[in-house]
Amino acid sequence: MSEPSNPPPTRGLARRIMLGTVFGAMVFAGLSLYGDVRALVANLSTFAWSTFALALALASANYGIRFVRWQFYLRALDVHVPAGESLLVFLAGFVMSVTPGKLGEVFKSFLLWEARDVSVARTAPIVLAERLTDLLALVALTAIGSLFFDQGAVIAAIGGALVLSVIAVVSIRPLAELALSIAAKLPGLKRIAPRLREAWEALATLVRPAPLVMATLLATFSWGLECIALWAIVGGFEGAHIDLGPASLAYAASTIAGALAMLPGGLGVTEAGMAGSLQVLGVGVTASIATGATLLVRLATLWWAVVVGAIALFVLRRTARRSS
Numbered sequence: 001m002s003e004p005s006n007p008p009p010t011r012g013l014a015r016r017i018m019l020g021t022v023f024g025a026m027v028f029a030g031l032s033l034y035g036d037v038r039a040l041v042a043n044l045s046t047f048a049w050s051t052f053a054l055a056l057a058l059a060s061a062n063y064g065i066r067f068v069r070w071q072f073y074l075r076a077l078d079v080h081v082p083a084g085e086s087l088l089v090f091l092a093g094f095v096m097s098v099t100p101g102k103l104g105e106v107f108k109s110f111l112l113w114e115a116r117d118v119s120v121a122r123t124a125p126i127v128l129a130e131r132l133t134d135l136l137a138l139v140a141l142t143a144i145g146s147l148f149f150d151q152g153a154v155i156a157a158i159g160g161a162l163v164l165s166v167i168a169v170v171s172i173r174p175l176a177e178l179a180l181s182i183a184a185k186l187p188g189l190k191r192i193a194p195r196l197r198e199a200w201e202a203l204a205t206l207v208r209p210a211p212l213v214m215a216t217l218l219a220t221f222s223w224g225l226e227c228i229a230l231w232a233i234v235g236g237f238e239g240a241h242i243d244l245g246p247a248s249l250a251y252a253a254s255t256i257a258g259a260l261a262m263l264p265g266g267l268g269v270t271e272a273g274m275a276g277s278l279q280v281l282g283v284g285v286t287a288s289i290a291t292g293a294t295l296l297v298r299l300a301t302l303w304w305a306v307v308v309g310a311i312a313l314f315v316l317r318r319t320a321r322r323s324s
């Protein structure tokens with residue numbers, strides 16, 4: 001299937017990242033005021049920064065495991081890309097982490113099209129499959145910690161219901177055919193109906209029982225590392241402590257809430273939920289400590305991913321220019 005002959009519109013990429021960064025800075029400023037700036041500065045002055053370094057290492061390991069899942073999905077679709085190039089493409093997608101639900105990571109599909117002439121419709125479903133298995137993993141982590149916080153179970157149930165409904169539409173052919181036939185009649189979707197069918201065929205392959213279970217296990221392990229990162233960061237503040245179960249709940253449930261809110265990177269919703277959960281579930285976690293821990297873990301996860309993605313994109317573009 002042919003794709004547009006012109007390069008994908010990436011000129012607005014820097015603008016999107018800048019808007020997300022400004023929005024993130026506003027969220028950080030609001031959280032700082034909530035936690036009392038003076039108390040926050042005092043707590044950060046005695047913070048054990050080695051735990052932040054550990055959080056960065058754990059987040060980086062998360063990316064490594066998710067890359068394994070990316071490779072697994074590419075092979076499932078019979079798409080062959082050299083490992084080094086595939087890693088750069090995968091990491092470059094992180095520059096779009098500040099898009100709603102991280103769905104902007106479909107940018108990876110455009111990069112594959114540019115580099116390998118692989119149909120965007122064929123690989124774009126990988127991003128949706130990644131988000132589905134991420135949500136399943138976060139639901140599982142929330143369920144584990146929901147024994148400590150009743151509302152966590154409610155968030156997990158809502159997220160799980162959404163995931164299962166999408167999987168049902170994709171994997172049950174009559175439902176999928178109905179959805180595709182409706183899309184083919186809609187003015188805005190009629191033109192791309194063939195691509196939607198190609199995307200559905202690819203997504204149906206990725207959510208079969210075996211690939212779904214494998215990818216969800218990898219996602220659970222990878223996101224569990226970021227839950228550990230939050231646990232470590234809270235322990236880096238003097239007099240503060242949180243058990244690993246409640247830390248998993250605080251991180252996973254707030255991440256689900258941010259994803260469901262469909263805000264760029266979950267900004268605002270994720271931070272507010274995480275800070276509030278830490279105060280409720282932690283021991284000796286004041287408002288300023290909860291704020292500091294939330295800011296640091298978001299720097300070590302979301303914003304570190306954007307930095308890694310920007311570096312990978314630069315290397316990928318430079319390599320492409322040299323080869324051409």
